[in-house]
Amino acid sequence: MDxxxxxxxxxxxxxxxxxxxxxxxxxTWYIAMxxxxxxxxxxxxxxxxxxxxxxxSDVVTWQSGQREGTVVGIDQPIDDKRWQWEWRxxxxxxxxxxxxxxxxxxxxxxxxxxxxxxxxxxxPAGIDVYCRRPQPSHAQLREALSAVPKDLAQxxxxxxxWGQNTLR
Numbered sequence: 296m297d298x299x300x301x302x303x304x305x306x307x308x309x310x311x312x313x314x315x316x317x318x319x320x321x322x323t324w325y326i327a328m329x330x331x332x333x334x335x336x337x338x339x340x341x342x343x344x345x346x347x348x349x350x351x352s353d354v355v356t357w358q359s360g361q362r363e364g365t366v367v368g369i370d371q372p373i374d375d376k377r378w379q380w381e382w383r384x385x386x387x388x389x390x391x392x393x394x395x396x397x398x399x400x401x402x403x404x405x406x407x408x409x410x411x412x413x414x415x416x417x418x419p420a421g422i423d424v425y426c427r428r429p430q431p432s433h434a435q436l437r438e439a440l441s442a443v444p445k446d447l448a449q450x451x452x453x454x455x456x457w458g459q460n461t462l463r
Contacts, residue, residue, distance in 0.1 A: 316379070319401045319408050320351055320370075324425035325457055327407075327436060330447065331421045334454040341425070343370070353382055358457065370396075378413075392416055400442030407431065407439040422447055429457035 326339040337357045344352040351370040356363065366389060370380035378395035394415045399422075401408035406427035414420040424439045440448050 315401065315403060316398060317345070318403050319398050321345060322427070324408060324427065325429045325431075326423050326454055327426040327431045327439070328424035328451040328453055329421065330450040330452070331418055331423065333418060335452070336455065338429075338455045338457040340429075340457060348372075351380065358455075382412075394418075400439070402438060405435055405438060407435045409439055409442050422451065424451065 320343045323340055323342040326334055326341070329339075334357075337359045339355060339357045342352075342354045342356070344354075346352055346369070349372040353368040353370045355366045355368075357365075366384065367386060368382045368384045368389065370382050372379065373381050373395065375395070377397070379397040381393055381395050383393045384390050392415050394413050396410055396412035399409050399411050408425045410423045410425065412418075412421060412423070422443060424436070424443070426435050426439070440451070443451070
């Protein structure tokens with residue numbers, strides 16, 4: 296198999312499409328688990344909103360102690376066998392940064408999703424587990440983790456809880 300068809304030794308899941316994908320790609324998601332190092336001391340949330348032509352507004356907010364930050368980007372849909380969107384920053388410091396990403400699993404009824412993203416100039420490739428609530432239940436996390444390959448699940452950690460983290 297070509298590397299675009301293999302993901303951590305597993306066949307790549309079919310891309311999610313249709314109504315479920317559109318519903319996952321709207322509203323606010325809290326980062327419940329991740330392997331992205333920048334979330335070790337920060338709480339993160341991502342808010343998606345539909346734009347004309349199938350694009351998404353992508354606003355990442357974070358807290359670290361008393362500090363808060365925001366990064367804004369646009370996700371353009373792409374026609375690719377593995378990726379669904381290409382993120383590009385809209386601010387002067389992020390305009391030339393781009394990353395492809397996709398939902399690899401999600402459950403609208405139970406309020407969780409798993410995303411995979413490629414590396415950028417500033418971050419390694421990785422996985423995020425999203426939940427609709429800042430403090431997800433153990434059942435939500437268990438269900439979401441079942442969609443993550445075991446080798447990657449071992450790398451995931453829980454970032455500080457949104458609204459309750461402190462400087463370390």
